[in-house]
Amino acid sequence: xxxxxxxxxxxxxxxxxxxxxxxxxxxxxxxxxxxxxxxxxxxxxxxxxxxxxxxxxxxxxxxxxxxxxxxxxxxxxxxxxxxxxxxxxxxxxxxxxxxxxxxxxxxxxxxxxxxxxxxxxxxxxxxxxxxxxxxxxxxxxxxxxxxxxxxxxxxxxxxxxxxxxxxxxxxxxxxxxxxxxxxxxxxxxxxxxxxxxxxxxxxxxxxxxxxxxxxxxxxxxxxxxxxxxxxxxxxxxxxxxxxxxxxxxxxxxxxxxxxxxxxxxxxxxxxxxxxxxxxxxxxxxxxxxxxxxxxxxxxxxxxxxxxxxxxxxxxxxxxxxxxxxxxxxx
Amino acid sequence: xxxxxxxxxxxxxxxxxxxxxxxxxxxxxxxxxxxxxxxxxxxxxxxxxxxxxxxxxxxxxxxxxxxxxxxxxxxxxxxxxxxxxxxxxxxxxxxxxxxxxxxxxxxxxxxxxxxxxxxxxxxxxxxxxxxxxxxxxxxxxxxxxxxxxxxxxxxxxxxxxxxxxxxxxxxxxxxxxxxxxxxxxxxxxxxxxxxxxxxxxxxxxxxxxxxxxxxxxxxxxxxxxxxxxxxxxxxxxxxxxxxxxxxxxxxxxxxxxxxxxxx
Ligand SMILES: Cc1cc2nc3c(=O)[nH]c(=O)nc-3n(C[C@H](O)[C@H](O)[C@H](O)COP(=O)(O)OP(=O)(O)OC[C@H]3O[C@@H](n4cnc5c(N)ncnc54)[C@H](O)[C@@H]3O)c2cc1C
Ligand SMILES: Nc1ncnc2c1ncn2[C@@H]1O[C@H](COP(=O)(O)O)[C@@H](O)[C@H]1O
Numbered sequence: 001x002x003x004x005x006x007x008x009x010x011x012x013x014x015x016x017x018x019x020x021x022x023x024x025x026x027x028x029x030x031x032x033x034x035x036x037x038x039x040x041x042x043x044x045x046x047x048x049x050x051x052x053x054x055x056x057x058x059x060x061x062x063x064x065x066x067x068x069x070x071x072x073x074x075x076x077x078x079x080x081x082x083x084x085x086x087x088x089x090x091x092x093x094x095x096x097x098x099x100x101x102x103x104x105x106x107x108x109x110x111x112x113x114x115x116x117x118x119x120x121x122x123x124x125x126x127x128x129x130x131x132x133x134x135x136x137x138x139x140x141x142x143x144x145x146x147x148x149x150x151x152x153x154x155x156x157x158x159x160x161x162x163x164x165x166x167x168x169x170x171x172x173x174x175x176x177x178x179x180x181x182x183x184x185x186x187x188x189x190x191x192x193x194x195x196x197x198x199x200x201x202x203x204x205x206x207x208x209x210x211x212x213x214x215x216x217x218x219x220x221x222x223x224x225x226x227x228x229x230x231x232x233x234x235x236x237x238x239x240x241x242x243x244x245x246x247x248x249x250x251x252x253x254x255x256x257x258x259x260x261x262x263x264x265x266x267x268x269x270x271x272x273x274x275x276x277x278x279x280x281x282x283x284x285x286x287x288x289x290x291x292x293x294x295x296x297x298x299x300x301x302x303x304x305x306x307x308x309x310x311x312x313x314x315x316x317x318x319x320x321x322x323x324x325x326x327x328x329x330x
Numbered sequence: 331x332x333x334x335x336x337x338x339x340x341x342x343x344x345x346x347x348x349x350x351x352x353x354x355x356x357x358x359x360x361x362x363x364x365x366x367x368x369x370x371x372x373x374x375x376x377x378x379x380x381x382x383x384x385x386x387x388x389x390x391x392x393x394x395x396x397x398x399x400x401x402x403x404x405x406x407x408x409x410x411x412x413x414x415x416x417x418x419x420x421x422x423x424x425x426x427x428x429x430x431x432x433x434x435x436x437x438x439x440x441x442x443x444x445x446x447x448x449x450x451x452x453x454x455x456x457x458x459x460x461x462x463x464x465x466x467x468x469x470x471x472x473x474x475x476x477x478x479x480x481x482x483x484x485x486x487x488x489x490x491x492x493x494x495x496x497x498x499x500x501x502x503x504x505x506x507x508x509x510x511x512x513x514x515x516x517x518x519x520x521x522x523x524x525x526x527x528x529x530x531x532x533x534x535x536x537x538x539x540x541x542x543x544x545x546x547x548x549x550x551x552x553x554x555x556x557x558x559x560x561x562x563x564x565x566x567x568x569x570x571x572x573x574x575x576x577x578x579x580x581x582x583x584x585x586x587x588x589x590x591x592x593x
Contacts, residue, residue, distance in 0.1 A: 012494070099494060100474060101493075107426075107461035108461050116552030117427070120456075142346075145557060145559075151551065191472065197498070199496045207494070253513040268593070306567060306568065
């Protein structure tokens, strides 16, 4: 048995983020090939109920790291708890979800324990000699590269949500659960969380959404996004926006998709009144199916998407929504 | 308020990136370079803090080859006071961790209240340097910041940062590292007098030996990019035909269900 492949199991308010299961499934194959143990590491407070979530996706072992000071995410608290455990158990690989939290924590942990870190990766595999290589987009998705880890004793990566395909859970699988009480005191945490403002309670975040309906300058006004909200409601999608729509003040910054916004990878991305600039594409180019509704047949988006409707979105979208509603009811 | 802004020079967002035939690296010949857009937010915020405080300095720190001088001068033209350019072939081949280590050694010699880094550099897209720098300087940090408020006693700051599904307001003691997110501010343009003045502002070239670093660049890097390739090209859209927008809408729904199988 090797030293172990770890998956940082991100949870929020008692719910495990989906990317955790995606990573466990992918890492299971690596663990089998390398004869290593696969461990899920979950941090928080009052999270005991989650301990059994990980075995069905391939975890052999589960560390439940619980402490009052981990109730809320702080880099200091989480990093100390996790780094202390890493130093003690010496895993060879640690995977994080490339979420807001995962990217922050992975960079901190890698710097502290001296791991090599690749961010926002889309694939993990073994090369011919059994070394781990991790694929990641660079230059806003204009180029892909494989990352190797020549000088690193620990390999770390953050994996983009929605890209790795989770295997079917196997309820008969069991894992050893180890509860860890980290040594943490209030003075370890230098920052103070004063307030958490939920702007989108109950809404699936864009970065995790399986379906996204986005609007651009072609939406003409903030109130017209109501139309996209309705479409999104029908198909269970999250609404996004181009920078033009955000800069116009029609949508909040947190809705922006693109190079200076969020990077998303849904199964279905519907772009309404978006021209398809290189910077917008940088944020959604890895979506599985891209649909564009745009009245300009010359719009660049039509040269790099799957399905296109050249027409007035104000006439297309309401009928499209109604038709989908009928379909979903069938 | 004394601020340090870590500035990286990167290819323009519109630049076409090519790959060497053997896939060993990207080709950046003939590419137009700019200041990393997120670092412009950092410069702007640092300038505003200085203006608000009525005193202090904004210092740029940049690691990269000779061509970076252009980006540094642009930053100085925006209003930064001086700059350190970590410019040495010994830094070549470094990854985010190697870069953060070198920047940290330079910054350890400096006086500052706050450090700004971008959320990520739009070339390597790693988003690691700011956080790693904070770790190497043993400072607290906040990522994805859209608002910075310095306490009247200048001992702490309160920042708003983006989190999943909302925003978090946190307080950090100064000095600290902030990584910038779009929404923080609207960066100013360099004015003509600014450009003239920038030519005379101090720009110090720093070598690896000046920092007492023995392992830099490739030797300090723990990751290496190989097998560079272009993403599979997406082909042109299949256009949905129809007599009217309504007919196209109905057909689109049908195609998404029956052909693409995504609904
Ligand atoms: C450094 C940098 C970073 C950037 N980052 C981002 C980013 O993160 N995300 C981003 O999106 N952009 C980003 N941009 C901006 C980008 O270059 C484009 O300006 C932006 O994406 C354009 O948004 P848009 O497609 O909504 O608007 P436009 O390009 O104006 O396109 C609007 C489209 O709507 C169509 N339209 C209008 N009316 C209708 C109608 N009635 N029915 C159907 N179609 C209609 C038009 O034909 C047109 O194609 C960035 C730019 C820079 C320089
Ligand atoms: N070579 C560099 N010189 C100065 N600052 C850098 C350099 N590389 C990265 N940074 C800073 O770190 C941020 C994040 O970069 P990265 O981790 O490479 O995505 C950038 O926005 C810069 O503020």
